[in-house]
Amino acid sequence: MTLACRLYLITPPVLSDLDRFARNLAEALEGGDVAALQVRLKDVSDDAIAQAVRALQPIAQPRGVAVILNDRPDLAAQLDCDGVHVGQEDASYAEARRLMGPDRIVGVTCHDSFHLAMEAADAGADYVAFGAFFDTATKVPISRADPEILGVWQEGMQTPCVAIGGITADNARGLAQAGADFLAVSAGVWNAEEGPRDAVRRLNAEIAEGLAARA
Numbered sequence: 001m002t003l004a005c006r007l008y009l010i011t012p013p014v015l016s017d018l019d020r021f022a023r024n025l026a027e028a029l030e031g032g033d034v035a036a037l038q039v040r041l042k043d044v045s046d047d048a049i050a051q052a053v054r055a056l057q058p059i060a061q062p063r064g065v066a067v068i069l070n071d072r073p074d075l076a077a078q079l080d081c082d083g084v085h086v087g088q089e090d091a092s093y094a095e096a097r098r099l100m101g102p103d104r105i106v107g108v109t110c111h112d113s114f115h116l117a118m119e120a121a122d123a124g125a126d127y128v129a130f131g132a133f134f135d136t137a138t139k140v141p142i143s144r145a146d147p148e149i150l151g152v153w154q155e156g157m158q159t160p161c162v163a164i165g166g167i168t169a170d171n172a173r174g175l176a177q178a179g180a181d182f183l184a185v186s187a188g189v190w191n192a193e194e195g196p197r198d199a200v201r202r203l204n205a206e207i208a209e210g211l212a213a214r215a
Contacts, residue, residue, distance in 0.1 A: 004181060005180050005182065006033055006034070006183075007182070007200065008035055008036045008038065008184040009036070009185060009189060010038045010040050010185065010186040011037070011039050011041065011056075011186070012186060012187070012190055013041060013042040015041065018055055019055075022055050022056060025037070027195065028189055028197060028199070029065060029200070030200075031196065031204070032200050033204055034063075034065050036066040036105075037060045037067055037068065038070055038085055038184070039053055039067065040186075046075060049069070049079075053067065053079045054079070061082070067083075068105060068107065071086065071090045071091075073106075074091075076100060076104075077101070077104075081104070082104060083104050083107065084096050084100055084107070085106075085107040085108075086109070088108075088109055088116065093125055094123065097123075097124065105126045106124075107125060107129060109129050110130055111131070111143035111145070112143040112144065112149065117130065120159075125159060126160070127162050128159055129161070129162040130149055130162070130163055130164070131162075132144060132164060132165020133163055133167065133175060134165055135166050136165050136186075145163075145165070150163060151179040152179075160182065163175045166188075168187075168188035169206050172207060172210065173209050176206070176210025177214045185203060189203070
């Protein structure tokens with residue numbers, strides 16, 4: 001079992017004020033370690049997605065934060081994103097890999113299914129995502145995952161696993177302890193009362209506590 005767990009931020013599904021969100025992102029990244037930012041925008045045009053990616057890449061990438069686009073490997077490749085995340089109803093892993101090439105990140109949603117995760121890992125996915133672990137207002141979860149799946153995955157598989165769904169600083173520690181390699185957080189940072197900087201700081205502190213308990 002690996003002893004590593006990092007924060008993986010996800011944008012809100014709607015960015016009504018892109019400039020303001022860019023400032024919030026910069027503030028969040030001042031709070032501590034962040035591995036990745038997934039740009040996840042729903043029901044918007046390709047131009048709006050491109051505008052968001054181009055605004056956020058110069059903030060994230062120089063800080064070592066990978067920019068991953070949700071759903072759209074075609075746009076991810078065109079916009080020079082570091083990776084793409086695909087769901088079970090989106091482009092297939094094979095199509096995403098074809099478009100992204102061998103060196104960029106392709107992650108796959110696997111809900112609460114160890115079988116789907118094994119198929120994705122065997123195909124070459126860079127990470128698999130399990131969830132939702134908690135109630136979330138960001139989207140209606142298709143499944144509810146048990147934290148036990150993270151530990152079972154760590155025992156036998158090398159591909160990193162991401163925990164997603166309703167994660168906040170109040171519940172992050174248990175998932176880090178259970179075996180998550182990454183915690184995907186959206187509202188738990190952007191809607192946090194303490195603001196994005198302190199939310200990231202607190203999440204990293206909770207992750208560290210979880211890892212200490214896992215050791």
